Amino acid sequence: MLKNTERNYGAIARFLHWSTALLFLGAYMAVYYRHWLTDKGTPENWTALQLHLSLGLSIAVLVVLRVIWTLSNKSPVHEPGSRWAHLAARLGHIALYGVLIVMPLTGYLGTGVATDWFFLGEVPKFADTTLFKTVVEGQLGLSFEQFEAPIDFIHKKGGAWVVWVLILGHAGAALYHHFVLKDRTLVKMTRGKG
Numbered sequence: 001m002l003k004n005t006e007r008n009y010g011a012i013a014r015f016l017h018w019s020t021a022l023l024f025l026g027a028y029m030a031v032y033y034r035h036w037l038t039d040k041g042t043p044e045n046w047t048a049l050q051l052h053l054s055l056g057l058s059i060a061v062l063v064v065l066r067v068i069w070t071l072s073n074k075s076p077v078h079e080p081g082s083r084w085a086h087l088a089a090r091l092g093h094i095a096l097y098g099v100l101i102v103m104p105l106t107g108y109l110g111t112g113v114a115t116d117w118f119f120l121g122e123v124p125k126f127a128d129t130t131l132f133k134t135v136v137e138g139q140l141g142l143s144f145e146q147f148e149a150p151i152d153f154i155h156k157k158g159g160a161w162v163v164w165v166l167i168l169g170h171a172g173a174a175l176y177h178h179f180v181l182k183d184r185t186l187v188k189m190t191r192g193k194g
């Protein structure tokens, strides 16, 4: 079933969810490999950065498709639970969508280099676009350094802390549902049947 049903996420929602989760993992592995295991100026350091940027931009594309798909599709009904549990799940999912939008956006806006997307073709950096030159430099009168500082702060601090807390909480909640409450929360996002 491609579309969501009352009981399950459909194949498209499941594909978008799990491919995003994989790309997320890859984006983290690339950036921390760069930080911890490579020296500045080496080819590995550059490749790891470019992989981070390529994976991050791919997440941006998937999230646009995902928002459109989610809005044009019904959501499966929730498993039984208290009002507070449902509210927490809802807020958690909204926060995760926030992360999925804010992280690629701040990454792109604040990056000082162009992205060579998986070494297949170049995506110009924001600072080289007409939008940056007319709006940020022209109308706001900001240099790239001034513009980038708060954006970088959000990307780096958010990425290093906030995102982890949300994702670990989210994955932990899914496993708690599956193994402790033994309900269909995880199954409707994995098998999507029954």
Ligand code: HEM
Residues within 6 Å of the ligand: 024, 027, 028, 031, 034, 035, 049, 052, 053, 054, 055, 056, 057, 059, 099, 100, 103, 104, 105, 106, 107, 108, 109, 110, 111, 112, 115, 155, 156, 157, 159, 160, 163
């Ligand atoms: C969901 C997508 C993304 C996530 C979760 C993410 C996460 C992170 C994290 C955790 C860091 C390291 C923070 C630290 O210094 O401790 C980082 C650094 C960085 N990110 Fe992203 N990022 C994403 C997308 C992007 C995109 C789309 C771009 C640009 C096109 C980008 C550009 C950068 C740059 C330039 C750095 C600094 C690299 C470095 O210091 O080695 N990111 N990101």
Ligand code: HEM
Residues within 6 Å of the ligand: 013, 017, 020, 021, 024, 070, 078, 089, 093, 094, 096, 097, 099, 100, 167, 170, 171, 174, 175, 185, 186, 187, 189
């Ligand atoms: C091992 C990691 C993960 C597991 C086990 C997992 C599990 C699940 C499950 C079971 C659901 C369905 C919950 C329900 O409908 O009540 C769900 C939904 C969701 N997940 Fe995850 N997830 C993981 C990683 C991620 C990551 C990395 C993100 C994004 C950063 C994410 C974002 C979402 C969002 C936004 C929803 C709401 C449904 C939707 O619109 O697609 N998940 N997840």
